[in-house]
Amino acid sequence: MKRAIELSIENINKGGGPFGCVIIKDNKIIAEGSNKVTPTKDPTAHGEIVAIRAACKKLDNFNLKGCELYSTCEPCPMCLSAIYWARIDKIYYANTREDAKKIDFDDSLIYSEFSKNIDERKIPMIQIMRNEALKAFELWDKKTDKVKY
Amino acid sequence: MKRAIELSIENINKGGGPFGCVIIKDNKIIAEGSNKVTPTKDPTAHGEIVAIRAACKKLDNFNLKGCELYSTCEPCPMCLSAIYWARIDKIYYANTREDAKKIDFDDSLIYSEFSKNIDERKIPMIQIMRNEALKAFELWDKKTDKVKY
Numbered sequence: 660m661k662r663a664i665e666l667s668i669e670n671i672n673k674g675g676g677p678f679g680c681v682i683i684k685d686n687k688i689i690a691e692g693s694n695k696v697t698p699t700k701d702p703t704a705h706g707e708i709v710a711i712r713a714a715c716k717k718l719d720n721f722n723l724k725g726c727e728l729y730s731t732c733e734p735c736p737m738c739l740s741a742i743y744w745a746r747i748d749k750i751y752y753a754n755t756r757e758d759a760k761k762i763d764f765d766d767s768l769i770y771s772e773f774s775k776n777i778d779e780r781k782i783p784m785i786q787i788m789r790n791e792a793l794k795a796f797e798l799w800d801k802k803t804d805k806v807k808y
Numbered sequence: 809m810k811r812a813i814e815l816s817i818e819n820i821n822k823g824g825g826p827f828g829c830v831i832i833k834d835n836k837i838i839a840e841g842s843n844k845v846t847p848t849k850d851p852t853a854h855g856e857i858v859a860i861r862a863a864c865k866k867l868d869n870f871n872l873k874g875c876e877l878y879s880t881c882e883p884c885p886m887c888l889s890a891i892y893w894a895r896i897d898k899i900y901y902a903n904t905r906e907d908a909k910k911i912d913f914d915d916s917l918i919y920s921e922f923s924k925n926i927d928e929r930k931i932p933m934i935q936i937m938r939n940e941a942l943k944a945f946e947l948w949d950k951k952t953d954k955v956k957y
Contacts, residue, residue: 668943700865700869715850
């Protein structure tokens with residue numbers, strides 16, 4: 660966590676947000692990340708996502724089982740979901756989402772959207788063409804040599 | 809959506825999952841994406857994330873206000889959060905999360921984790937070193953030339 664905090668402080672002077680993240684495996688840091696949303700103009704480039712991508716590249720695997728993640732702040736819903744998809748074992752965090760809200764990084768809207776029905780959410784979600792789209796799922800289901808994850 | 813469905817079908821033969829996505833602005837497709845998790849070994853490379861990153865690159869902006877997203881499947885929690893962070897106006901989707909579950913893409917665990925307290929979740933979340941980490945937030949708060957988003 661000490662290293663993640665260093666990254667979060669260094670990152671402020673590099674034009675990114677005050678968030679840092681490291682991923683460890685077998686007690687060694689295998690990847691680092693910091694918030695790069697504004698410098699790279701990528702809204703998905705939160706510290707955790709940057710670190711997960713780097714760790715997967717390093718291990719040449721989309722599955723990070725056996726890894727632990729240290730983030731200087733409680734992960735937002737996007738990053739928390741990415742941590743689940745990556746099968747990371749354990750999360751250490753320092754600042755809370757309330758701390759982040761105080762400096763105007765507010766993910767409470769997104770957290771609250773998950774408990775709402777689709778038709779009650781802030782961004783409208785409209786279902787169309789399900790019958791046509793199901794074709795891809797049927798083809799996938801029948802495929803014998805697929806890589807599952 | 810027709811184009812997104814084409815992408816989802818083409819992608820099966822390219823080694824990715826059966827998901828496609830397009831982003832439009834002013835009635836024109838500005839970015840496309842399909843699921844690249846296994847071919848690129850990146851667990852965050854869902855169709856929507858790939859399309860969002862491409863759209864931001866195209867517009868040279870981390871904010872996609874004025875854009876609409878078409879996904880062949882209801883977005884998972886990671887992608888839905890990314891759509892909120894990207895400030896996309898509207899979501900069209902075709903297959904549901906239940907359809908995806910039937911072919912073994914199951915994000916219901918992740919959806920259910922959000923309604924749980926931190927200490928009840930499947931991946932343990934442990935808070936440490938908040939006092940030390942708050943320093944970055946204080947520095948950010950005092951910074952006068954920051955780029956907010």
